[in-house]
Amino acid sequence: MEKTLVILKPSAIxxxxxxxxxxxxxxxGLHLIGLKMIQLNDEILNIHYAHLKDKSFFTDxxxxxxxxxxxxxxxxxxxxxxxxxxLIGKTNGREATPGTIRGDxxxxxxxxxxxxxxxxxxxxxxxxxxxxxxxxxxxxxSMSSSLYGRDELL
Ligand code: ADP
Numbered sequence: 806m807e808k809t810l811v812i813l814k815p816s817a818i819x820x821x822x823x824x825x826x827x828x829x830x831x832x833x834g835l836h837l838i839g840l841k842m843i844q845l846n847d848e849i850l851n852i853h854y855a856h857l858k859d860k861s862f863f864t865d866x867x868x869x870x871x872x873x874x875x876x877x878x879x880x881x882x883x884x885x886x887x888x889x890x891x892l893i894g895k896t897n898g899r900e901a902t903p904g905t906i907r908g909d910x911x912x913x914x915x916x917x918x919x920x921x922x923x924x925x926x927x928x929x930x931x932x933x934x935x936x937x938x939x940x941x942x943x944x945x946x947s948m949s950s951s952l953y954g955r956d957e958l959l
Contacts, residue, residue, distance in 0.1 A: 807885040810931040812920035813876040815869060822910055826919060829892055829906055830880050834952045839879035839941040845870050866915055877935045883957055886928050889921045
């Protein structure tokens with residue numbers, strides 16, 4: 806099973822989309838194994854968005870991400886990183902396919918509702934950035950056999 810990081814951004818919190826977005830991941834069959842509300846700061850965003858530091862929108866994105874608390878989550882499932890990236894859709898909400906989270910809830914490249922790790926290696930780094938020891942839970946999923954074939958769980 807893979808684990809991946811999702812952040813509900815201020816655009817999701819302010820627009821009252823928390824339940825809607827979480828439902829998308831739950832309905833798909835992913836499992837929530839960690840969740841908390843946190844206030845981001847410049848220091849952690851400089852690390853998290855280091856790949857954007859030369860972009861014209863870097864400061865605006867950071868300001869937006871600090872404008873209110875966010876909700877960080879860890880979702881688990883087979884191929885969870887790719888499954889979640891497909892569920893959220895393209896970065897720019899106006900270009901994201903309808904049916905994806907960004908495609909259904911966003912009109913913006915910046916205010917795009919949700920962050921999700923883009924690879925297994927970034928998921929590992931990002932999860933350790935936002936969750937401490939004891940904040941991710943390992944529990945038995947009783948309906949695994951309704952979600953996956955036996956060979957998918959090997
Ligand atoms: P993604 O979030 O889809 O992985 P990036 O890592 O490229 O995309 O960008 C991180 C975040 O920076 C985006 O989710 C969005 O909030 C913001 N962003 C990306 N591109 C733009 C842009 N052209 N204009 C404004 N904000 C942007």
